[in-house]
Amino acid sequence: MHKRRRWLLSLLALLITAAMMAGCGGSGSTTKAPAKTEAGKTEAGKTEAEKTEAKKTEAPEADEDETEAPATEAPDAEDDEGDEDDEPENGVESDFDEHMTITASFWDIANMFPSEDAFDGVDDVKAYIESKFNLTIEPVNVGWGDADEKYTTWAQSGQLPDIVGAAAFVGGSRYYQWVEDGVVRALPADMDKYPLSKERLAAPEVTAYNVDDQHWFYPRYTYQDVADWSMDRGLLIRRDWLDALGLDMPETEEEYIDTMVAFAQNDPDGNGQDDTVGYLPAQTWLLTSQAWTGYGFTDGRWIFNEDGDARMAIAEKSTLPLMSFLRRMFKAGGMDPDFATIANEDAIEKFAQGRVGMFSRQVSPKHLDAIYQKWVILQPDVDFFEAVEFAHGPLVVDNNVRFAEKIYWSESYFEANVDDEKMDRILSLYEWIISDEGMAMCAYGIEGKHYEVEADGSIKLLLDKDPETGQFFPLSNYAPMSGIGHLATWVGDNLQYQNPSLDPRLIEMATVERDYRKTEWDDPQVNWPLQGINVPEKEEMAAIRFGDDWSRFIMDESDASDEELYEELLSNWNANGYERACESITAEAQNMGIID
């Protein structure tokens, strides 16, 4: 018995050892390790090809002749010679003879490739794209919270996917390191084959980041008009609460503070409970990033000050009045005490629940819709359009300064080992995505099945409506891979002002406000070449968290004056390399001739 037990223990020890060794083996996972796969030989490729064949899909604008066209080569063509003569079931003719597998990452890209358990329909958009470009896309998932960590790790271990669908670090030290160390490849010098993309690459805020006169990323355009960024920050106030408390729309700092305190303490919803708060930003960085536009430019961008020195607006003393105002508001009880720790989604829900008097967030139609979708469920008896209004905050300087961003936000990168042939396939896909046809398909689906075009050119959706919210179910419920358009551009943001799936009242509300901001508020005139300056000192100050520091400033309830606290912050920033970076960037700006 004793001997048997001893052998069992020994066996167990060996098993543990073997398991550990197995864990150290080469990665064979397609989701984690975006290993290069030979075209047509992966199981995933076979599955997709089989699915494509199985699906009789409606190809937009495909005519009879096209359906007779030679077939695309299926991924498993090498295993089945007969496939070479097959024609595509959806009638889409491919410009590419050779099948290709491309690995691509994007935030939550796995949702675009649901399992058969999660999606039992036929994704016509997927079938169309795979046939048209004769490719299989293998998703490599990253989340919003862990994308940076994953990309950093993969870049170090040579495991980046072919397409890093979206990352937002252009101009930072990581961008230059990826370029200099050969982690990513440049786009072709000759982009004539891709005229729409070529036009996008010519924007000054794209070329500002060229290295060796080459483009190293594909800019993911966000809006058709750069001024639309003004709606990426905003204040939403409860109009009905103002009325209930007999208050006017606040204008001065003191009025705002008093109003927020009243929202928090005077039971504005009349439910007899102490369950409301005054002002809540969905995320702390909104505090300095032009949600409050009446204090000049306070965003985390490099600017030239009056002496011609490069500084960061967020760290300048000109930001202090805004922070002092918020500190007074917090001290008076007008700010949500959990503002520094609440998660974005929780903050949206709190506003939608009717517990927040004034809320900061992106306020374009798409983002308003994210609130509205929750609102109609959580507060079905309160009319959103009666209850919510835009507020502009106190005006302390001459005019409001709107939020500004590059015409694109975030970039698509291509791994260094992507060869020219694959690059051509990817750019062809991107070119199609940003074409009218691609944008329409990625936004609305297949014409005739998911939408139709009215006589006046407007889009009429043919999707079902959610009985709970009265809104259309999202296209992703019918064609999950329609989201793939996001690799090249923010499809939803681009088209949101004419998106028929959004409540037209939301679009109208945002359009009126956007037009006002465009005409009445100042553009901060961000100097993009200045943002693109690459000096080692910039890397050394990368760990400074200005937003966190300002949040601590706001929550500081000591008797220290605002000036004292600011001097302390500045001294800490300088100790962490801020001043050195300013000097170095100023010198480089002078060398580049950006400033005298």
Next chain:
Amino acid sequence: MSNSPLMAKRSVGERFRHALVHAWRNRTLLLMFLPILIFYLLFSYAPMFNPRTGGILMAFKKSRLNQPFSSWDWVGLQYFRMLFSKPDFWVAMKNTLLLSFLRLLVEFPVPIILALLLNEVRVSKAKRVFQTVYTFPHFLSWVLVVGIMKDLLQMDGILNGIKVMLGGEAFNFLANGSRASNYAMLIISSMLKGMGWSAIIYLSTIAGIDPTLYEAAAIDGATRFQRMQYITWPSIKPTVIILLILAVGGILDGSFDQIFNLVNGINRNVIETIDVYIYRYAFQQSINQSFSAASGLFKSVVSFAMLITANIITRRLSDDGEAAF
């Protein structure tokens, strides 16, 4: 003759043979030790000598992605100088030391006390129930525990609700710059989560004590407290010393999971520890990886020095002059 080289050689051979025989006799124990040995070789030693990244030498070169280690430029102590010049590094160092010493003072004795108390529970069913209840939280991940903590401790959470109901004022436990409040939160939560698990090793030591000692003491009229004082405590003392030394060696390991999930912009200056700091620089900030390698190497060297120092101090203080290792 005994000094001849031939004899010396034979002696070595004999010793080797003796060692082999000894190893064969204890082969089951050695086999059970094998996984842990391989674990440390693979995950602790091998990375130090990884030829692709240069291992610990990475701290002395400027790392380059996708480039062989041999092509990286030597930068000497540049990253160490950068590390020591950063105020937030010293803040993290101070937090780590303070928090770890507090943990040693407050957290370390708790499992010992718990084990002693559990040992005194005479009803074996009750003893098992208590032990299970105390041990269970160890198996919950910190992500889950922090989620529970947030529900309990946020401004409109359960604890503040009770506080306000009793006439007190709500307090922002999760986002404040008070060292005392943050450390109390960290230590209490860590204690509640880990004390049951940590007590197991003491309970197993206690289980090995010869019961006749207790019986003899009882016959001599020793009270339960006296039995605990004169039998149980001396029996578990060597285990306590070893664990104490190990705890001192790991003093710079500042409970990464717990703090990573609780740190925010408001409390960062008082609770960010070296581990979280290294992670932040390695994965969240756009800074060369060699900087993180330098931070990690510095931490390991200090930990090693502390372990050796603790061992020497124990040897000096112990009655028989024996070190733990």
